[in-house]
Amino acid sequence: MATLFPTTVAPRGFVSTDPELAAVDASVRWPVMVCFLTAVHWMVVGTFLLVYASSLTHPQDSFPILGLFIDLSNNFSMFTYGRVWPAAIDALVYGWASTAGLGLAIWLLARTTRAPACAPAALMTAVVFWNLGVAIGLIGIFLGDSTGIELLEFPTYASWVLWLAYALFALWSVATYLGRRPGHDHIAQAWLLVALFAFPWLYGAGSILLSSHPMPGSGVIQELIDAWYVHGIYTLWLAPLGLGLLYYLIPKISGISIRFGSKAKIAFWTWIIFAPWTAVHDLVGGPFPAETVTVGLILSGLIFIPVALIGMSLISTAFTAEDKQGHHGGVVFPFLVLAAVAFVVAGLSEQLLSIRSANELLRFTMFRECNCFLWVYGFFSFVVFGSIYYIVPRLLDFGWRSALLVRIHYYTSLYGILLVIAMLCFGGVMQGNTLENPDAQVTIVTATDVSISFHIAATMCISLIAIGNGIFALHLGWMLIDWLRLRVRGNRLAAEILLEPYEGDAPAKTTKEMAA
């Protein structure tokens, strides 16, 4: 444990030693910081809502505060499970993951193009409107305007705000990309381009075809588009953003190039082609064309190729770096390695669902939540945590306040997510075994009785994650307040404020470029 977070005092501040990168960081400082701060705010909101929603899944429990929760949910439409649960998931996916993702995309795009960002005011406008869209959408859900379509619950008036905010951001990113310095191509850019290109397609098609201009009579096609959308958000928006960051940060922090870099290209293309087909995991046995499902299961079953290649190269890079340096390398690295591991586990859960018999067992159980948590909380959140720990000191030239808080955050998040996944996974199997029991005497009540203890356990584990997230948010706030006080006072309290090891900014050797 002592070597997991070695704390040393940074010798000369946190700004990158590379003047070009320092200029880039300075140019995107405020848009990225606003993204991070608002994202952390949505994380706190979303996690709190999630604890509340999860506690409503076991109403028989007589824990004191539950009585209050249940009274609220019974008597006020705002607090009913069917509104709080989608609000929680949307706050996490759009407010936390996507807002943080926008910040990471801005930073990574500016860094990999090595050109100081243009038009920060336009960027700031986009970020503000994005947050406005999320806020309007959540209020809409609470007031009963939810569309009831998974991950597209935001009412139409909020979708338009989000989409326009994203369009402005997209214009900025195209302009930045066109103004890039030649000769600095990075594989992270390819992943980033996928995410930036996929989101408007997904969100545009999803919200237009399903909520703003739904087609009466199209029947089950609506659910098909929604399945494509939900899995597109995981596999073509969040996953590429997270992988881009991992491909950029892991070599940069460890100082060695990505292992098996020559396989990066094949991993990239196989992921783009196979991963979105995980959508058919929500269609097996349903009223859909059989051939679509069969072909889809085969294609999504091939997801093990990119998952294995990406996992192998990222994780073995981390282990090689550890061998060389004798420790895990600072505050940031454990989070990123864990994110890479979570990516592989999420890939395995998709792999499991692509087996028809396993899918039939687990389809309608809490295993599906396990899958969602693996992508959003397990994989993507850890990328964001690691990245924020890395990026913020470089933007503000100011260190994190306490290694102890980072350590508590790390372990609560780690055990929280591990336990949640274990509970939802085992609970899903038990629930599935009951639901699919060939004995006709078994009813839905039997299945509810089986799943309830796992729901209680999941609530407790989500509370553990919530504690970790809360500590992270407080730490960020503390850091910001101290930074402001320092700016006002104007003197540097060297040793007191710098509690993060300084990882050099030596440009790591990039892997082979990705252009076809």
Place this chain on the structure above:
Amino acid sequence: MNSMSNFRSFFGLLLVAFLFTWVGLVVFPWLELGHLAPIQDEGSTDITPWDSSGTAHAGEHVYAANGCAYCHTQQVRPATSGADIIRGWGTAKDEDGKDVTRRSYPRDYIWQGQVFLGNSRDGADLSNVAQRFPDAAGLYRYLYDPYVLNPHSSMPAYHFLFITQKISGQPSRDALVLPEADAAPAGYEIVPTAQAKSLVAYLLSLKKGYHLKPDEAGIPYVPPSTKS
């Protein structure tokens, strides 16, 4: 991505990869199932399935807004895939009182403005809920307090879909009949709001007591009148 042309070919390939999924997953099934028509009986004007009332369609919005679909599915898988038929979710009586037990077909959903197939079964499947709750009074009571009828239920109570009002003159016809613990104070009654009424109308429209035999494999069905 050294030059613009490299970027163009990268982007082109990306577009092709995205289109591959979009066409295979959405466009093809859409062409196949997006424009299904009801089946018309030979020699009569009856069609199967039939449309539900306007109140029931309004109920879809209540169903969506309160997130019923996060715990309830509305799809019955075939006997070869899962135990839905064994759970009894695929059974409903037809007009003659005979049991129809079958899976769900795409054509079952053509009249629904919004389709809620659902992905979670914390609650029972609702494809044929009107078979198990044939009258509105039972559904109102269940929505108002599920524990009364089923102490193991993890379904929340929906008190907010009802109002407690003073009885003036005759009691309302659709006032809830509740056991003592839940009942309104003397002189008062609990009645469903307009939202509850449309939600219940929607739930009562969920019953698939008819055969769609020619559609077994999801192949578009050609109405007999167009056959030569």
